[in-house]
Amino acid sequence: MSLRLQLHMILATLIAAFTALLVVQEVEGTRRSVREEVEAASIVASQVLSRVGWIYEQAGVPGMVQFLRRLGHVRGNDISLYDDAGQLIYSSPGPTYKAGREAPAWFSRLVSPPTQPTEIELNGGRIVLKADASRPVLDGWDDLMKVVGGATMGLVVANLLAYVLIRRALKPLGRVVEGLHRIGAGDYSTRLPPLPGEEARPIGDAFNRMAQVVQDSVEARRVAAEAEANLAQSRELTRIIQTRIEQERAAIARELHDELGQQVTAIKSAGVSIAQRVRGQDSALEQAARLVIDTAGQIYDVVHQIIARMRPLPLDHVGLAEALNDLLGDWRLQHPKVEFALDVQKLPPDPGDTLSTAAYRIVQEAVNNALRHGAPSRVRIQVHLEGVDLSIRVTDNGSGLPAGWRQPGHYGVLGMRERAVALGGSFELQKPDSGGVCVSARIPLHAEPVVAA
Secondary structure (H helix, E strand, C coil): CCHHHHHHHHHHHHHHHHHHHHHHHHHHHHHHHHHHHHHHHHHHHHHHHCCCHHHHHHHHHHHHHHHHHHHCCCCCEEEEEEECCCCEEEECCCCCCCCCCCCCHHHHHHHCCCCCCEEEEECCEEEEEEECCHHHHHHHHHHHHHHHHHHHHHHHHHHHHHHHHHHHHHHHHHHHHHHHHHHHCCCCCCCCCCCCCCCHHHHHHHHHHHHHHHHHHHHHHHHHHHHHHHHHHHHHHHHHHHHHHHHHHHHHHHHHHHHHHHHHHHHHHHHHHHHHHCCCCCHHHHHHHHHHHHHHHHHHHHHHHHHHHHCCHHHHHCCHHHHHHHHHHHHHHHCCCCEEEEEEECCCCCCCHHHHHHHHHHHHHHHHHHHHHHCCCEEEEEEEEECCEEEEEEEECCCCCCCCCCCCCCHHHHHHHHHHHHCCCEEEEECCCCCCCEEEEEEECCCCCCCCC
16 A cells, blocks of 8 residues: 555544544434423423413304414424314424435434423323424434535535545656666666655665765676686786796706716716826826716706605605605705605595696795794794595794785795685685794696696
8 A cells, every 4th residue: 555545544543533523413413402402392282281271162163163274384393183973173284394304314313302292181182292303303314414515515525625635646666666676676876866854854865875875886796706816817817827937947957967967977977087097197187077077966866856846756656745845855954953754645546737736836945934933942844635625734833923924025025925815715824822823725636737728
C-alpha cells in the first residue's frame, strides 16, 4: 500500500469518525427533542380534552364530533372518538406539515419514546388520545440528512484537497525514488537538486551524501582492482624474470664448469709439467711455473665459488636436501663460531626445479641476512612438507632486524617475498620475544613457473 493511499485512508477514517460522532449527537438530540415535544403536546391535548365532558353532556355525540372537527389536528397527537359499542365515530385528520413524507421506520423506532394511549371516559363513549411523533421524528431525520450530506460533501472536498496537497508534498519523494533507481542501474554520479519542504530537504541531502559515499566506494574498488591486476601482472613478470635469470645462471654455471674449469685445469696441468721438467735446471722458470700453478688453483677456486653462487649444481644432481647440506658446509667453514642446524623432513621425491630453486634461494638469502646484520651464535633451518605446501623456516638468535630495513634499497627481504608470492605462496618476517629474526615462507607444491614466449 502506497504512502499516499495510507494518508488518504487515515484522513477518511478521521472524517468518518467525526461524522459518526456528529450523527450520534444528532440522533440523541432528536430523541430528546421528540420526547419533550410529544410529552408537551400530550399534556396540552389532555388538558383541553379533559374539559369537554360538559360539551358531550349538552350536545351529545353530534356536538362532540362537531367540536373535534373544529379543533382539527393537534400537533403531536392522534384523537379518536368511540361510542359505547366501540364503534369509531371520529378520527382526527393527519398532519398537513410535511404531508406525504415519513421518516424511515428504523429511525422512528430509534428516536421515538415509548408512549401509552390516554383514554377519557364519557357518558356513552370515550375519547382515545395517542401520541403522534411522526413530525418531530421527520424533522430530526431531515436534520440528520443535512448533517450526513454536509459531512459527505466535506469528506469529498477534504479528500480532494488532501490529494492535491499530499501529491504536492510527496512529489520530492518521487525524485528520491528515481535517483535510487538510477544508482541501482549503475549511475553513481546521480545527485538530487535541493528539494522543497522542511522534511524533504534533509532527505535529499542525505541521499546526496549516500550517493557520494557509494561513488567513492565503487571508485576505490575499481582502483583496488586495477592495482591488484597490476600487482598480479608484476608478480607474473617477476616469475618470468626469475625463471629466466635462473635459466641463464644455470647456463653460465655450466659454461664456467665445463669450459673455464677445464681450461684452468689444463693450465694448471701444464704448469705442473713445466715445473717438473725444469726442476733443478732453471730455478727462475720453475718458480714461474709454480706461480702459474698457484694462480690456476686460485682461479679454479674462484670459479667454483662463482658457480655455487650462480647455480647450486647439487640441485641438478642430488636434490634440495643435499644442496642445502652443501650450503651449510660452506657456512660452517666461513663462520666456525656459529652453530648451524638443518632439519629437512618429508620432502617429495621430485619437488620440481622451480620450487627447489625458490626454497634454496630463500634459505640462502635468509641465512646470509642473519650472518650479515645480526651476528648470531645459532641459526636453525627447517624445511618441511605440510599438507600441499612446502614450509620454510629460518630462525636465529642475533640482534634482530637492522634499523631502517623497510626503507628502499633492502632488496633481500623483498626478493624472498617476491619468490614466495610469485609461486602462489606466502612470506612472513617476525621478531620473536626471545630475540633474533624468524623468516617463514610457504610455497604450494603445484607451483609452476610461467615461461615467456
